[in-house]
Amino acid sequence: MPKAYVYTRHGGPETEALTDLDRPRPGPGEILVAVRAAGVNPVDWKLRQGFRRPGESERVFPAVFGSEAAGVVEEAGPGVTGFAAGDEVFGSAAQGAYAEYALLAADMTAHKPAALSFRDAATLPVAAATAYDGVRQLALPGGSTLLVTGAGGGVGSAAVQIAHSFGLRVVGVASESKREFVESLGAVHVSSGPDLAERVRAAAPDGIDGVYDLVGDPVLTAVADVLKDRGKLVTAGSPKEAVTALGGAPVQRVRTAAVLEAVADLAVRGALKPHITRTFPLEQAGRALRTVEDGHALGKIVIEVGA
Template sequence: MPKAYVYTRHGGPEAEALIDLDRPRPGPGELLVAVRAAGVNPVDWKLRQGFRRPGEGEPAFPVVFGSEAAGVVEEAGPGVTGFAVGDEVFGGTAGGGYAEYVLLTADVTAHKPAAVSFRDAATLPVAAATAYDGVRQLGLPGGSTLLVTGAGGGVGSAAVQIARAFGLRVVGVASEGKKDFVESLGAVHVASGPELAQRVRAAAPDGIDGVYDLVGGPVLAEAAEPLKDRSKLVTAGSPPAAAAALGGAAVQRARTGAVLQAVADLVVRGALKPHVTRAFPLAEAGQALRAVEAGHTLGKIVIEVAA
């Protein structure tokens, strides 16, 4: 039977297990995909702990980890058009990605360009697409200065590169240990920590035209201080109410195949590098989660599944 990495109840790592599961069957609007790689994101362990997305009820255990995957189409469900058996694809999962087989929602799936590896493609549906949506939402004209908090992480590093591709100057907030990485992306590095606003003003004496926050909490409030227009603040790191209190908004996710195709095109052009820094086999999915759950991850971590 196919293998999958799951959590059997809400809790900590003790709730995780690698188990045998029946091969899923695609329903209307779904694709059955043989997984080649799956992205690992902070939301994965947060869901294990009991976090629920808006509108979600109690899950039916066991729950397969993962929100994004890349692989090869095995079967198309009723009503699916534009995809055929054997197509190489990547997209948002309908049933978890840490598995040998996964269901992808066809509307949030795109064809993988031949020039993009499965490993890189698996990182695009969550991190890169979230970055793309936030930068587009801000709508800053070329030459503007964008402040990105959490610039050394998966979403942050993608946001820096996408903003640069859109002609923006970027100030990236990250730990001192990520300085070289952030600067390699084309951003001006500002160290995270107390008195952040003061350091941002020194790095951008002409002011900040937009903020894309990926950290939240006190960092969000400090990042907003040097911002010229508070309506140009978007966060993926705090609840909508926290952003609204400062005059900004939460990122509005498009979740479409068109966005996935757009970020894949940026990868093909060389304007966006996923920066996968570590890859783990499915049997070591728990170690991949621990690396992300510990925080301070550089770039992206993926799980690779043998063909």
């Protein structure tokens, strides 16, 4: 039977297990994929803890970890067009991705360019697409200065690069240990910690035109104080209530194949590098998840599956 990495109830790492599950069958609007790589994201362990996205139903256990994957189409579900067995694809998982087989949502799946590896493609549907959506939402004109908090993580590092491709100057907030990495992305690094606002003002004396927050409070409140226009504050790291109280808004996720195609094009052109810093086999999915859950992951972590 195919293997999958699951959690058996809401809680901590003690709920996790590598187990055998029946091969999934694609329903309407779904594609069955033989997984080659799966991206690891903070939302994965948050869902294990009990977090639920708006409108999402209760989890059925055992629940498979993972929100994004790249692989080869095995079968398309009823009503799905544009995909056939053997196609190389990447997209958002309908029911988990840390597995040998996964169901992807057809409307959030794109064909993988031949020039893009499965590993790199697996990093795009969540982190890179979230970064893309946030930068697009801010709609800053070229030459503006964007501040990105959490610039050393998966979404943050993608946001820095995507912002550069849009002609923006970027100031990246991250720990001192991530300075070299953030600067290698082309951002001006500012260390996180007390007195953050003062350091940001020193790094950007002409002011900050937009903020893309990926951390939440107290960083969110601190950087809001340096922003010229609070309407140019978006977050993927804080609850809606917290950011709206400051005059900003949550990132509006588009979640379409068109966005995946756009970020894949950036990756193929070299404008967006996934910066995969560690890979793990499916048998070590727990270690991969701990690397992200501990909060110190640099760039992206990927689980490699299959051939």
